[in-house]
Amino acid sequence: MSDDELDAATRHADHLLSGVAWSDNDFDGRRTRRVYGLLRDVGAFGTTLLHPRVRELVAARLGEVHQFGMLFLSAVDPGQGAQAVHFDAGVYPLPRDVEVETNVIWALDDFTADNGATMVVPGSHRWPAGRRPTPDELVPVVMPAGSAVVYSGRLWHAAGHNRSAATRRALICEHVVPWLRPADNHILAVGVDGLLNLSPELRRLAGVAAVNDYFGFVAGRDPEQWLLDHQGSR
Ligand SMILES: O=C(O)CCC(=O)C(=O)O
Known part of the structure; x- marks a missing residue:
């Protein structure tokens, strides 16, 4: 560094x-x-x-x-x-x-x-x-x-x-x-609001990252998109 x-x-x-x-x-x-x-x-x-x-x-x-x-x-x-x-x-x-x-x-x-x-x-x-x-x-x-x-x-x-x-x-x-x-368990430790405060790259490393369409999704959706929609709906 x-x-x-x-x-x-x-x-x-x-x-x-x-x-x-x-x-x-x-x-x-x-x-x-x-x-x-x-x-x-x-x-x-x-x-x-x-x-x-x-x-x-x-x-x-x-x-x-x-x-x-x-x-x-x-x-x-x-x-x-x-x-x-x-x-x-x-x-x-x-x-x-x-x-x-x-x-x-x-x-x-x-x-x-x-x-x-x-x-x-x-x-x-x-x-x-x-x-x-x-x-x-x-x-x-x-x-x-x-x-x-x-x-x-x-x-x-x-x-x-x-x-x-x-x-x-x-x-x-x-x-x-x-x-x-x-x-x-970073997702639980940080919570949804904490995840939204992280940069997208850190969020991915926290576990908000699908591997493909059938692995790593949230309620059938891409996790990053799910999180952003969740933020928008509040
Ligand atoms: O502090 C270190 O140098 C290594 C610590 C470590 O390997 C561990 O706790 O798993």
Whole structure:
């Protein structure tokens, strides 16, 4: 992202994080603050979520119609230990070799080996079911603030241990194919009025997008058209 975009994104992150408590479970992290349902107050993240180069990569992997899976802001505070190693598509009962998910982690602070940079196992998206990484296979994604890493939902990874004195913030955007239920229900979280306040492209990513005439419609109609008519009839 440009410096201006990064500046706006970090200010929006601070606004969203104000007053947010640490997570109440080990996976999210008991020294980590998380904000889900970001489309309810997308602010400056709207530009980041639609970054053209990242959008191209995601569309090349998943096809033109796809949708957000989980979408959250994560602030890993000092002292947070490493997260359990996992792959994001593991929430779906699918064979390991089915590719359904492409995810993006935007660094809102520099990611360093010390401050909890995401740890990844390069190439592990091609591993068969049952193979688990050993600790020496994990490498930190070291990158300056404003950078993103794009990875398959099959890649083994985890948030790292934050041994530094500062918080590591990240914007984490999962994307899944349109025939899967997204991990988070953006349509319910945002509601009809909230959807109408989003740009058409963000609405599509929230799930307002037909795949064809018989898949993804609302009451037999194209969902975008349905939404606009619904607005007009009020
Ligand atoms: O914060 C990170 O670096 C990764 C978090 C993650 O992979 C997750 O919570 O699914």
